[in-house]
Every structure is written in C-alpha cells, then in structure tokens.
Amino acid sequence: MNDTEKLLITNVPTKLLLGGEWRAAEGDARFDVLDPSTGEVLCSVADASPADGMRALDLAVAAQAAWARTSPRTRSDILQRAYQLVHEHEDRLALIMTLEMGKPLAESHAEIGYGAEFLRWFAEEAVRVNGRYTPVPEGTGTMVVTHRPVGPCLLITPWNFPLAMATRKIAPALAAGCTVIIKPAALTPLTTLYVARLFEEAGVPAGVINVVTTSRSGAVCAPIIADPRLRKLSFTGSTDVGRALLRQAADSVLRTSMELGGNAPFIVFDDADLDDAVQGALAAKFRNTGQACTAANRFLVHESVADRFAATLADRVRAMRVGRGTEPGVTIGPLIDDAAVTKADSLVHDAVSRGARLLAGGSPIDGAGSFYEPSVLTDVDAGSRIFAEEIFGPVVSIVRFGSEDEAVALANASEYGLAAYVYTRDLQRARRMIELIDSGMMGVNAGVISNAAAPFGGVKQSGLGREGGAEGIYEYLETKYSLIPSAL
Missing domain, CATH: 3.40.605.10 (Aldehyde Dehydrogenase; Chain A, domain 1)
Known part of the structure; x- marks a missing residue:
C-alpha cells in the first residue's frame, strides 16, 4: 500500500x-x-x-x-x-x-x-x-x-x-x-x-x-x-x-x-447485431472480473454466426489489461482469492478435455495476487462442468445451437434462473424469449440490467x-x- x-x-x-x-x-x-x-x-x-x-x-x-x-x-x-x-x-x-x-x-x-x-x-x-x-x-x-x-x-x-x-x-x-x-x-x-x-x-x-x-x-x-x-x-x-x-x-x-446463485445464458441469434452483441457480452461477462451472480456464463450462439462472434470477442478479450485495480487502464482485477483461481482453471481444463477450443487466455497469472487470464472457449460441449456450474471468473464459454427451440432448451437446462440475455433484431422473437426462458430478469439487446427501480431476483434455485x-x-x-x- x-x-x-x-x-x-x-x-x-x-x-x-x-x-x-x-x-x-x-x-x-x-x-x-x-x-x-x-x-x-x-x-x-x-x-x-x-x-x-x-x-x-x-x-x-x-x-x-x-x-x-x-x-x-x-x-x-x-x-x-x-x-x-x-x-x-x-x-x-x-x-x-x-x-x-x-x-x-x-x-x-x-x-x-x-x-x-x-x-x-x-x-x-x-x-x-x-x-x-x-x-x-x-x-x-x-x-x-x-x-x-x-x-x-x-x-x-x-x-x-x-x-x-x-x-x-x-x-x-x-x-x-x-x-x-x-x-x-x-x-x-x-x-x-x-x-x-x-x-x-x-x-x-x-x-x-x-x-x-x-x-x-x-x-x-x-x-x-x-x-x-x-x-x-x-x-x-x-x-x-x-x-x-x-x-x-x-x-x-x-x-x-x-x-x-446464477448461471445466466447469453443467447445470440443469427439476426443479431454482432458488434452490439460482442459489446454486451463484454459487459455481461467481465464486469467485476466475472464475479457477479448476474454474469453471463453460458454463451449460446447460432451456428451461422458463432465463428465470427467468437473471433471478434477473443480479439477484444486479448486486449484487456489485467492488474491491480488502482492502476490506470486496468479493466480486469484479481479474483477474490486463490481458491477462485483454482476453480476457474479447473473448469477451463475440463472443457478443453471435452473438445473445447481455447481462443484466449486459459491460465492463472504467476506472481502476487489471485489473477486469472480473461479467457474465451468455443465449441464447448454442453455436458462440460463449465456449462452447469457458476463460474464466477473471467471465462466465456461458447456453445453452438441451430434452432430457436434448441436455444431455449439449452438456456433452461439449469437449476438456476436469475438472469438471461438475448440478442436479436426480431421483436416477436424477443417477446417469445421473455415468455419461454426461465429467469427472474432478462436483458434484450442489453448486457447490464440491474437498476434500483427494478425488481431484482430469480426463479428456481x-x-x-x-x-x-x-x-x-x-x-x-x-x-x-x-x-x-x-x-x-
């Protein structure tokens, strides 16, 4: 100090x-x-x-x-x-x-x-x-x-x-x-x-x-x-x-x-504005170094835009500056303790062992403090631990989907139901997602949803x-x- x-x-x-x-x-x-x-x-x-x-x-x-x-x-x-x-x-x-x-x-x-x-x-x-x-x-x-x-x-x-x-x-x-x-x-x-x-x-x-x-x-x-x-x-x-x-x-x-707890899905449909979706993903995932109950954990991206979304997001993530929060220009601080680093690393390794591809990060950072690299995984198997468990760390895990029904099924395949995020330019689809996805809160083309004037809370567990x-x-x-x- x-x-x-x-x-x-x-x-x-x-x-x-x-x-x-x-x-x-x-x-x-x-x-x-x-x-x-x-x-x-x-x-x-x-x-x-x-x-x-x-x-x-x-x-x-x-x-x-x-x-x-x-x-x-x-x-x-x-x-x-x-x-x-x-x-x-x-x-x-x-x-x-x-x-x-x-x-x-x-x-x-x-x-x-x-x-x-x-x-x-x-x-x-x-x-x-x-x-x-x-x-x-x-x-x-x-x-x-x-x-x-x-x-x-x-x-x-x-x-x-x-x-x-x-x-x-x-x-x-x-x-x-x-x-x-x-x-x-x-x-x-x-x-x-x-x-x-x-x-x-x-x-x-x-x-x-x-x-x-x-x-x-x-x-x-x-x-x-x-x-x-x-x-x-x-x-x-x-x-x-x-x-x-x-x-x-x-x-x-x-x-x-x-x-x-939460395990928020972040759904990107094929008609989404991808630049807007990437910006929303950065806000929904990396705020507080991913240590938020509302953090997006499961990125469900339509197969037709998954590669472009993942590559663009990974470019932005690799440019992030990690360090002590008091230092100028730092956007990613430490995790709260070494146990959190160990958990994040374990989830990443499990996903990679099941076939996921690492596009950015993926390792603890040596030296003082509890730091983990901001990371992007794509082609994550839906059976991976990282899909089921709350990550509480700076790790994006991308799963591809083909149809709207599949996206909804993947989004609801969790014991949690706190927050959800949907990116689409189709108003009727957005309204369907509001009705079909099990969550207490939802952002439609928005990566930050908390507001003192709004009711905050979830469903299920x-x-x-x-x-x-x-x-x-x-x-x-x-x-x-x-x-x-x-x-x-």
Whole structure:
C-alpha cells in the first residue's frame, strides 16, 4: 500500500457497531482483511463471537418499537441524507472497495452510483406505502388493508458488491421501519463499516443499524436466526448456503429473502447485431472480473454466426489489461482469492478435455495476487462442468445451437434462473424469449440490467423474493386485513 491507501484504511472503523457504539469483539478477537491483488494485509477488524451477535439482536429489538413509530418522512429524510453522504465520500469508498475486493477503480465508482440509488429510491418509497379501504363484495362492511414493519432483520451480504449489496438491503428495511443487524462478508467488511459510519452521520438512531463482522459466520448467525425475536432474514450468496439458512429459518417460520446463485445464458441469434452483441457480452461477462451472480456464463450462439462472434470477442478479450485495480487502464482485477483461481482453471481444463477450443487466455497469472487470464472457449460441449456450474471468473464459454427451440432448451437446462440475455433484431422473437426462458430478469439487446427501480431476483434455485423496485419495500412489511361491519 502507498501512503494514501494506508491513511485511508486507518480511517475505516474496525470494531463492531452495537447500539450506536463502536465496540471491540468479545475477547478483543480480530481477523485480517487482505488485498486480493497483492495478498497484503490491509488491516484487522473485530471478529464477533456468538455472544456479540446476540448482543446485536438485543439492541435491534430494543430499538425496533421507536424506529417503527418514526414517521415515514423522517425515515425518508435520513435515507436521502445517507445518499448524499455516500456521494460526498465516493472517492474514499471507491478506493476502499478496490483495495479489499480488487475491482478496478472505475467499476468501484460505478458500483457506488448504483448502490447509492437504492438509498434514494427507498427514501422515496418510504412515504409511498399504500393500503386499501374498500367495501367487501357483499356490501356488509369495509375492508381495511394496512402494512407494518416486519421487525428486526438479519442481513447477510456477499463480498463481490460490498456497497450495493449493503444498501440494497439496509435501505428498504429502514424505509419500512425495521431495525437491522448486517453481517458483511469476512473477505470485504471495510466498505460496510465505512458506510455504517455514514448512516450514523445521516441521523440513524442508535440500535437501528448494527454491524457484526466475523470470520465465523455460521456460528454467529445460527443463534440469531433461531431466536423468535428475529423476524426477517435476507441473504445474498451461494445456493448451498441459502438452502442451509432456509432450513434454519424453517423452525421459527422466519420470513426470508434469498438472492442465490446464477448461471445466466447469453443467447445470440443469427439476426443479431454482432458488434452490439460482442459489446454486451463484454459487459455481461467481465464486469467485476466475472464475479457477479448476474454474469453471463453460458454463451449460446447460432451456428451461422458463432465463428465470427467468437473471433471478434477473443480479439477484444486479448486486449484487456489485467492488474491491480488502482492502476490506470486496468479493466480486469484479481479474483477474490486463490481458491477462485483454482476453480476457474479447473473448469477451463475440463472443457478443453471435452473438445473445447481455447481462443484466449486459459491460465492463472504467476506472481502476487489471485489473477486469472480473461479467457474465451468455443465449441464447448454442453455436458462440460463449465456449462452447469457458476463460474464466477473471467471465462466465456461458447456453445453452438441451430434452432430457436434448441436455444431455449439449452438456456433452461439449469437449476438456476436469475438472469438471461438475448440478442436479436426480431421483436416477436424477443417477446417469445421473455415468455419461454426461465429467469427472474432478462436483458434484450442489453448486457447490464440491474437498476434500483427494478425488481431484482430469480426463479428456481436462484432464490426467493425481490430486492429493489416497488416490490422491494414489501419484503420488509407485514400485511394486515381488518373488517369493519356496516353496522358500525
């Protein structure tokens, strides 16, 4: 780290935020946070124990009633102020994110713009929670439908988008009148800790946001989830962990939102604008070095244009600059750790052993940090592991298809159904794809689809519930129906 980076890191809170106070973990336990581009220790942060986690729940429960009574306008104003503060601290936040996660600075700035929009969006939604007051069909009375906060929430966020995943969960919870405990990923806790301090500055009362950093996620979260006072669990991460959390949540019939794995198809039809499709492929695959649940993983390209698409894409990929995200001109940063490099390399080798041709990349990069070459594979066998597993790395795998029906069948041949991408100039075909492909989200001639105003979520084993959009705040609200007889 240079002197500027060291100074910035020393200004990041590294303790637990519990009831409005920054406190050491039990026994003053701490764990290290690493820079994945160098392997260097950035700093150490508090390593919460199960007792610390339960203390966070106690404080969230204690603050719940008062926060729920706070007017929607007050909650809205606080979120609006938090939105402004995130932008005022954008340069610092971007550098923190790049240091702990590895993405290029330009992408960190883009994430801040995206993540801040959840604060603004839900500041606006806080004052627009609507109920109903209507006569019952029989004419014997009036039904009143109202909404109230679900209660204390546990928010578990991943490492790949440390700011956006925090704001996408905290903002609707606070807008709805819920208190929260947020547990960021152990690999990237610093961004969340810094944002929590900005929430304090924005006027969030003590106990409304509690931050628990820990290297022992399962041990800390399990007793919180088992406690009947917790009323909501929101998790973003792998499907395997999501399944385990759902089993834990079942005992107390805990309300859950699950944003889980993805294996997005990227379909290029024979009538597509190939230059546009290549540009979309670069955005859908290589943003965040491929480490996104919405990343395009299975490139299904019509046989008549597959060679041209693959060659053009490979030329663009070979020109990418790989390096530390703070360096000028870098477009591909490191993977999050060495295990991710090993997985990517294993999937590439399996595909090649089954007949795939490597047009670009295909190897780990020697030296410090967890780097893997941006890669393009073509003629991939649909039975390859890379076709079935979420890659989470900078690898394009191209499979040819001959007919529209075959493309749909290949696209739906997955347990996941988060995102999909379709490139075609035929409007009717695009409409058919919207109806036929199993996904919660789709880009039609678009390689980036996330937007704070849109509902984010998937089908099948990609999860439950929606984040963002008009739907997002209702994930944190209970619906109550009351009947008033006409005689009254």
